Structure formats: structure tokens, C-alpha cells
Amino acid sequence: MFPNQFAYHRPTSVQDAVRHLQEIPDAKLLAGGHSLLPAMKLRLAAPAALVDLNRIDGLRGIRVDGGIRIGAMTTYRQLIDSAELRERVPMIPEAAYHVGDLQVQSLGTVGGALAHADPAADFTAIILALGGQITAVGAGGERTISADELFVDLLTTSLQPDEIITEVIIPVPGGRTGMHYEKHRHPASGYAVVGVAAVLTLGEGDTCQSVRIAVTGATSKATRATAAEQALTGQSLDDQAVARAAQMAGDGLELNGDHYASAEYRRHLLGVMTRRALEKATSRARG
Ligand SMILES: Cc1cc2nc3c(=O)[nH]c(=O)nc-3n(C[C@H](O)[C@H](O)[C@H](O)COP(=O)(O)OP(=O)(O)OC[C@H]3O[C@@H](n4cnc5c(N)ncnc54)[C@H](O)[C@@H]3O)c2cc1C
Structure with a gap:
């Protein structure tokens, strides 16, 4: 499929790129193009102009x-x-x-x-x-x-x-912090059917001083698993506490279902991915 016709701009500063966006209401920024160009080819997106960020110094690194x-x-x-x-x-x-x-x-x-x-x-x-x-x-x-x-x-x-x-x-992770991202990847694209990122910091006696658990693939947007976070904060990070928190990862979230994975299956995956992410993050925090 071919995209609709579009103008192409290649600014060399962020200010120029902003100016293009202001002047052309239907313009879209172009970065790696791996999401935008497929959408344009499928005519899901038809911007009047592309503003290419690749020639702007200082945006990489x-x-x-x-x-x-x-x-x-x-x-x-x-x-x-x-x-x-x-x-x-x-x-x-x-x-x-x-x-x-x-x-x-x-x-x-x-x-x-x-x-x-x-x-x-x-x-x-x-x-x-x-x-x-x-x-x-x-x-x-x-x-x-x-x-x-x-x-x-x-x-x-x-x-x-x-x-x-x-x-x-x-933020530079401080103290005894460990982190891990676990995903069940779609076999064709590699996208997350369900992905869970966990970042936790240990307090005295290996209790969970703080934890952030973020979920992708399961809902309409990336979101925090706050029920699981609350269940773990202040607790000793033993297997039972981690398993209990993992089971709560889907609580309060409206889970997606599609032809590849039902909402029920995603809830199951969410528990498994959360437990694995927390176990690995805990073991890394312990050093
Ligand atoms: C075959 C395939 C497999 C993929 N697998 C995965 C995967 O496993 N996991 C995954 O996470 N992703 C996956 N992707 C998506 C990939 O990560 C995309 O590259 C990414 O989502 C978009 O980045 P991009 O630089 O290509 O952005 P583009 O496609 O250039 O732009 C995407 C959107 O962001 C806007 N934009 C770009 N840069 C900026 C900016 N600096 N400020 C404001 N707006 C901006 C654009 O205007 C556009 O609307 C896959 C893509 C393909 C084609």
C-alpha cells in the first residue's frame, strides 16, 4: 500500500520543527518511522506533512x-x-x-x-x-x-x-534497588501480549521500602498495578508476599481481550509476569 501524498520538512533545530507543527495543523513528526510509516501505508494516518527529526543535533544520546x-x-x-x-x-x-x-x-x-x-x-x-x-x-x-x-x-x-x-x-536508582522487565511477547511482532516492569527498593530487614509496577499489553494504555504495589509496600519480600501481590496485579484494571489473547488469559499472564518481574528485581536488589 502507498501512503497519501505529503509534504516533507527536515528542520535542523527543535524550534524550527515546532514552527512547522504550528504552521501545518495536520503535520506529524517523523522519528524512526516504524509506527508512523506502517500506519500511513495502511491509510490509518494521512498527515499533510512529515517533520523529520533526524537532522536535529542534540536529540540523541x-x-x-x-x-x-x-x-x-x-x-x-x-x-x-x-x-x-x-x-x-x-x-x-x-x-x-x-x-x-x-x-x-x-x-x-x-x-x-x-x-x-x-x-x-x-x-x-x-x-x-x-x-x-x-x-x-x-x-x-x-x-x-x-x-x-x-x-x-x-x-x-x-x-x-x-x-x-x-x-x-x-532518576538514578539509589539504595538497594533492583529492577526487571518481563514480557510474554507476541511471536510475530515481539510486542508485549503482557509486559510487566518492576522497580523496588529494599529497606531494613529486606522489607519492601518502595515498589513501582507498570503493566503494558494488558489494558488500553501503560498503567501502574497499584493494588499489587500497595500489597507489597512495607512487607517482607518472601515468596508468599510476592505471590499474593502478583495475584492482585490485575485488580482494578480493565483488561483487553482480542483474537490472540482473551482478557482471562491476560489476567493469568499478568500474574505470572508480575511474579517473575518481582522475583528478579528482588534478587537483584539483594545483590
Ligand atoms: C515489525 C515491528 C515490530 C515491533 N515490535 C515492537 C516491540 O516488540 N515492542 C515495542 O515496544 N515496539 C515495537 N515496535 C514499534 C517500535 O518500537 C516503534 O519504532 C516505536 O513504537 C515508535 O518509534 P519510532 O521512532 O519508530 O516513531 P515513529 O514511527 O517515527 O513515530 C511514532 C509517533 O510518535 C510521534 N513522535 C515521534 N517522535 C516524537 C517526539 N520526539 N516527540 C513527539 N512525538 C513524536 C510521531 O509523530 C508519530 O505519531 C515494532 C514495530 C514494527 C514495525
């Missing part, structure tokens, strides 16, 4: 400066190759390694994944579990959006139409 800062145009491949991330937030390169295939990893970007907000994407849940902050620049200037406030609904975020994600800031 990873640095530590008041948090771990990941540029919006950083590709999955760059995440996989980052020694900094492997040391401080190993869940990120590990998860990136299991996104799609080599082509997707080489071109797909963190900013594109967050802005697209696919209900089965991996990095929505990962950034949510890590308590990430998203920097967005638009006509009104720069603002910070917490990952908790970014995902509104299916393929819908709280970004304004003229806003561009420029970077994601992850």
Missing part, C-alpha cells in the same frame, strides 16, 4: 546529569550498547534487546515509542516503572511531564499537538 538523560531520538540499539545504562538501569538495555527485530532496534526511538503510546509497547511501561520525567518543547516553551501523566488512553498522550519530546530523565 545518553548522559548522567541530575538523572539519566536519554535523548528522544536515541534508538533501541543505542540503549542496548550503553555501558552506562547496563550498570545503572539494566532493565532498559535488556528490554530494548527484545523489541521487534534488528531493523526496529536500529531505527525505533524512545521518543517515538512514548509519543505513539501503543498499548503493547515496552518502553511505556518501563519509563513508568522507573518514574521517568519527559521533557517536551512546544510553542509555549519547555515543560516536564511525569510518566504517570503522559499516557492518557489508547495511542493518546497528554502532549499538545505542537509539542516535541526532547528527552526522558530517569
Whole structure:
């Protein structure tokens, strides 16, 4: 299938890209193109113009400066190759390694994944579990959006139409913190049928001082499993407490059902993925 005709702009600064978005109401940003271009070919999207972010300096790369800062145009491949991330937030390169295939990893970007907000994407849940902050620049200037406030609904975020994600800031994990992302992948695409990211910090006597559990694939948007988080906080992290929390992972969530996996099956997977993610995160936190 061929997409509709569109104009093509290749700005070299974020300000120019914002200007294009303001001037052309139907314009879309182009990052890795791995979600947008298939949608255009299927005529699910027909933007009047593409504003390509690939020539803008400074949107790619990873640095530590008041948090771990990941540029919006950083590709999955760059995440996989980052020694900094492997040391401080190993869940990120590990998860990136299991996104799609080599082509997707080489071109797909963190900013594109967050802005697209696919209900089965991996990095929505990962950034949510890590308590990430998203920097967005638009006509009104720069603002910070917490990952908790970014995902509104299916393929819908709280970004304004003229806003561009420029970077994601992850707090540097402190204390005895462990993390893990576990997914049941769709055999064809690699997308999460259900994926669970868990980040927990141990307190005295190996109790769970804090935990964030984020779920993807199961509902219309990446979301926190708050019932499971509450069940675990302050508890000793033994097998029984972890199993009990995992069983509660679907509580209060409206689970998707489709031709591949029913809501019932997703609830089952959610329990299994949550237990595995918590067990691995706990073992990493213990060191
Ligand atoms: C075969 C295949 C398998 C895949 N498997 C997986 C998988 O296993 N797991 C997974 O998570 N994903 C998977 N993906 C999706 C992949 O991760 C996408 O690349 C990603 O979701 C979008 O990133 P992108 O850079 O390609 O964005 P694009 O497709 O270029 O853009 C996506 C959307 O985000 C907007 N956008 C892009 N960048 C910005 C920005 N900086 N600020 C604001 N808006 C922006 C665009 O305008 C567009 O609306 C797969 C894709 C394919 C084709």
C-alpha cells in the first residue's frame, strides 16, 4: 500500500520543527518511522506533512546529569550498547534487546515509542516503572511531564499537538534497588501480549521500602498495578508476599481481550509476569 501524498520538512533545530507543527495543523513528526510509516501505508494516518527529526543535533544520546538523560531520538540499539545504562538501569538495555527485530532496534526511538503510546509497547511501561520525567518543547516553551501523566488512553498522550519530546530523565536508582522487565511477547511482532516492569527498593530487614509496577499489553494504555504495589509496600519480600501481590496485579484494571489473547488469559499472564518481574528485581536488589 502507498501512503497519501505529503509534504516533507527536515528542520535542523527543535524550534524550527515546532514552527512547522504550528504552521501545518495536520503535520506529524517523523522519528524512526516504524509506527508512523506502517500506519500511513495502511491509510490509518494521512498527515499533510512529515517533520523529520533526524537532522536535529542534540536529540540523541545518553548522559548522567541530575538523572539519566536519554535523548528522544536515541534508538533501541543505542540503549542496548550503553555501558552506562547496563550498570545503572539494566532493565532498559535488556528490554530494548527484545523489541521487534534488528531493523526496529536500529531505527525505533524512545521518543517515538512514548509519543505513539501503543498499548503493547515496552518502553511505556518501563519509563513508568522507573518514574521517568519527559521533557517536551512546544510553542509555549519547555515543560516536564511525569510518566504517570503522559499516557492518557489508547495511542493518546497528554502532549499538545505542537509539542516535541526532547528527552526522558530517569532518576538514578539509589539504595538497594533492583529492577526487571518481563514480557510474554507476541511471536510475530515481539510486542508485549503482557509486559510487566518492576522497580523496588529494599529497606531494613529486606522489607519492601518502595515498589513501582507498570503493566503494558494488558489494558488500553501503560498503567501502574497499584493494588499489587500497595500489597507489597512495607512487607517482607518472601515468596508468599510476592505471590499474593502478583495475584492482585490485575485488580482494578480493565483488561483487553482480542483474537490472540482473551482478557482471562491476560489476567493469568499478568500474574505470572508480575511474579517473575518481582522475583528478579528482588534478587537483584539483594545483590
Ligand atoms: C515489525 C515491528 C515490530 C515491533 N515490535 C515492537 C516491540 O516488540 N515492542 C515495542 O515496544 N515496539 C515495537 N515496535 C514499534 C517500535 O518500537 C516503534 O519504532 C516505536 O513504537 C515508535 O518509534 P519510532 O521512532 O519508530 O516513531 P515513529 O514511527 O517515527 O513515530 C511514532 C509517533 O510518535 C510521534 N513522535 C515521534 N517522535 C516524537 C517526539 N520526539 N516527540 C513527539 N512525538 C513524536 C510521531 O509523530 C508519530 O505519531 C515494532 C514495530 C514494527 C514495525
